[in-house]
Amino acid sequence: MTSILDNALALPGAALFGVCLLAKIFTPRVRRSFGRRVYNIAYRQHEGVARLQKRLRHPLLDLLSKFTALTVSVEFYLLALPPLMWLAGQHGVVAGLAICQCMALSTYMTCVMKDMLSSPRPYMFFRTCATKLSAPPDTAPATAAAVQATVATVTANAPPKDAVATVRAAAAVNAIPTPLNGAATVANADLSAGRHIPAETAEQCQSGKAYSAPPTQFVDRGLGGPTQVAVIEDAYRSEIEYGAPSMHTWCALVLPAYAGILAHQLGALSALQCAAVVAGAGCWATWVALTRLYLGVHTPVDLLLGALGGCASLGFWRQLGLAQIAALGATVPATEEVPWASWLGFYKGQHYLALAAVGGLYVTALATYPVPESHTTSYEYAVIFLGAAYGGLIGCTANCSLVSHLLQRLVTFGNAAATAGGGGNRNNGGPVITAAEALAAVAPDALRQPVAVVLLGFVFVAAVKLLSKAMLSELLPKLLDLVPLRLRLLWQPPVHPSGCVESKPKYARHGHKKTETVVTRAESGEGSPTGPPPKLQRRQSSVGRGVFMKTPTLPYDVDFLRKFLNYGITVYAVIEYRHVAALLLGERSQWHPSQ
Known part of the structure; x- marks a missing residue:
């Protein structure tokens, strides 16, 4: 039962x-x-x-x-x-x-x-303080396009006061009612560019049936107001x-x-x-x-x-x-x-x-x-944690330990060394001992304390992480450039186009439809506030091949593969150090976990 x-x-x-x-x-x-x-x-x-x-x-x-x-x-x-x-x-x-x-x-x-x-975080929502909704107006398509363009001007990168001032100024000059989602609401659901509004509101705007109310007040994070959600910790x-x-x-x-x-x-x-x-x-x-x-x-x-x-x-x-x-x-x-x-x-x-x-x-x-519907870092976290977990499993698997094999290797001493290290050879009765016994014989008492063992372990793990990161950053781009393009395109990470530095083809393979705010703004008669994303230089081998780019010189597949391997190696080093810790603490090291 x-x-x-x-x-x-x-x-x-x-x-x-x-x-x-x-x-x-x-x-x-x-x-x-x-x-x-x-x-x-x-x-x-x-x-x-x-x-x-x-x-x-x-x-x-x-x-x-x-x-x-x-x-x-x-x-x-x-x-x-x-x-x-x-x-x-x-x-x-x-x-x-x-x-x-x-x-x-x-x-x-x-x-x-x-x-x-x-679903966005609460501080990503904006709200107006209209007290009464008007009846659904018969909004013209041009007005709906202008409404979309006005909302698109509020970007996550702009200072809060500037963003609010921009929306107010646009509403005052164009006399455009604020689009609402069945109530006096406007939400900013795009966490990377601030260009998205709720799905219902977008549909209403496109069909010219958006609810409206006077845009009396916008409340943003960092500004006072009855509906403000403050972000208390700066990290968020x-x-x-x-x-x-x-x-x-x-x-x-x-x-x-x-x-x-x-x-x-x-x-x-x-x-x-x-x-x-x-x-x-x-x-x-x-x-x-x-x-x-x-x-x-x-x-x-x-x-x-x-x-x-x-x-x-x-x-x-x-x-x-x-x-x-x-x-x-x-x-x-x-x-x-x-x-x-x-x-x-x-x-x-x-x-x-x-x-x-x-x-x-x-x-x-x-x-x-x-x-994702917009650029997020969630996939990066998934890559890091699964890579770290798999590195730990490799370290735990029988016969996958490099440190245990190194500690079991025999060390041969000369006559002078054998005489000088006679105390260390008393268990073997000869000049040949294992590396583990040699390390145990020469390790000072200060390193045998638990606190010292832990501190030494963190230093070892940090060194392995930095060294592996440097090596992977140097080798992986060259190795992946040798992979045929068709094969490489089969494993492009699921990133949103807004997180790429350059527009790449074949977004449809992920179910995405390329829609930029600049098109809507052009239809409303406004110019684009920023130029096109920077293009890659010709010397980069990923140019024009449909590879998603995180920076002008770093493809996303290289970056995620590096992080998966780097954190896997780091946790593998944590598992490996247990042999050294057991040796320093005077315990029998578990050379093979299965035994």
């Missing part, structure tokens, strides 16, 4: 993960139906967020909210998980790796859902992500709760203690959700979707977490305690097959990622 209940609790998370894997198929329908509803709910709730901020605003709450946000950040887990792997033995490695995989899966699913729903002013679901709420629930469940599965906590940890995780996630409202970066519907997604992924990963690690050959409690490991069909000697299967799943997840 218990196993049936456990499997039933895993079904919602498995279904949600399946939807994310098939995101390219489901995204159009989700955006037309569920995404539009979430958008409208978020808009109706953003005024409540502003009122909550005005009522509770206090310097102490500012400090607490910002500190809370740090505890759910990537940096926090980057500092917390490596010491667990280095100081807690083999079970610490398994626990840290399982939490890392859970964090990667949660981040990927959240990013996919954000770009599927396309340049955030290029959608709002729903809330990643902080999702991870604040699933990661502490799964840590408690994992400790119970590894025998460190009783069932009652595990339940207490899960309940505490729920309370902590509630506090995190309230701070997200206070910071002005989410609406209640964002937080609700984040909590539901966290619960679903928790039930799913509770069943799959240790099973994945066991399938790769790590030392975990008896396999019968992880029934899904046998269900996966991977046994001892098939670890490389399991590793290839997980790698294929991660690559498929990135290949089926949906193209």
Whole structure:
């Protein structure tokens, strides 16, 4: 009965993960139906967020909210998980790796859902203070085009006061009523260029049936007003992500709760203690959700979707977490305690097959990622976390450890060295010892303290990250330029055209229709405020080949591949350093995790 209940609790998370894997198929329908509803709910709730901020605003709450946000950040887990792997033995490695995989899966699913729903953050909405709506006017098409052009002048890059002044001036000169979405609303849903308005409003403008009211007041972030949503933390002013679901709420629930469940599965906590940890995780996630409202970066519907997604992924990963690690050959409690490991069909000697299967799943997840409605950084986060997770799995797999093989190599000493190092050779009875024994003999006592071991580990990991980044930045562009263009175009990342420095062909392959604001502005008789995007120089091999460019010299496929490999190598270095840490602490290093 218990196993049936456990499997039933895993079904919602498995279904949600399946939807994310098939995101390219489901995204159009989700955006037309569920995404539009979430958008409208978020808009109706953003005024409540502003009122909550005005009522509770206090310097102490500012400090607490910002500190809370740090505890759910990537940096926090980057500092917390490596010491667990280095100081807690083999079970610490398994626990840290399982939490890392859970964090990667949660981040990927959240990013996919954000770009599927396309619901902006509350501070991205604008509002007028009209008290009464007029009847739907019979607006001429030319007026509708001018309305669109007026709204398009408000860009995310312009200072708030300048943006508001521009809209007011345009409304005063042209006597153009402000387009509204069934109420006195105008929303800015394009997080990169500020050119999008709600779907309903766009349809009404194009058909000449936009509702209207006098444009008495626009309220932008940084300006006072009854409907202002303040961005309390400066880091979020340049955030290029959608709002729903809330990643902080999702991870604040699933990661502490799964840590408690994992400790119970590894025998460190009783069932009652595990339940207490899960309940505490729920309370902590509630506090995190309230701070997200206070910071002005989410609406209640964002937080609700984040909590539901966290619960679903928790039930799913509770069943799959240790099973994945066991399938790769790590030392975990008896396999019968992880029934899904046998269900996966991977046994001892098939670890490389399991590793290839997980790698294929991660690559498929990135290949089926949906193209966002505007430029966001969500896909970049998905690439980074899945790359980091896969690097950790490689380090955990049997016989994939480079450091353990280096430490097992024999070191031959000469006669003088053998005499001088006689104390170090007493276990071998000869001049030949392993590199591990030599390192243990010469390591000073200061490096054997846990704090020193952790600090040395962070220095080692940072050095590996910087070195691998430099090497990949130099090699990958040259290697990808050798790939035939047709093959390279099969794997272009799902980026929005507004995030590219140059317009590239074949946008239709992602379901996008190239529509620029400049065309609409030209139809209304206005000139383009900016020139065309910079063109690439002839010496660049990607010119005119349909490759999406992040900068004039950096293609997106090169950038994302570099980040995937760089973070994978970094986490692999974290796993590898556990052998050195065990050696310095006087413990037996686990040369092969399967043993």
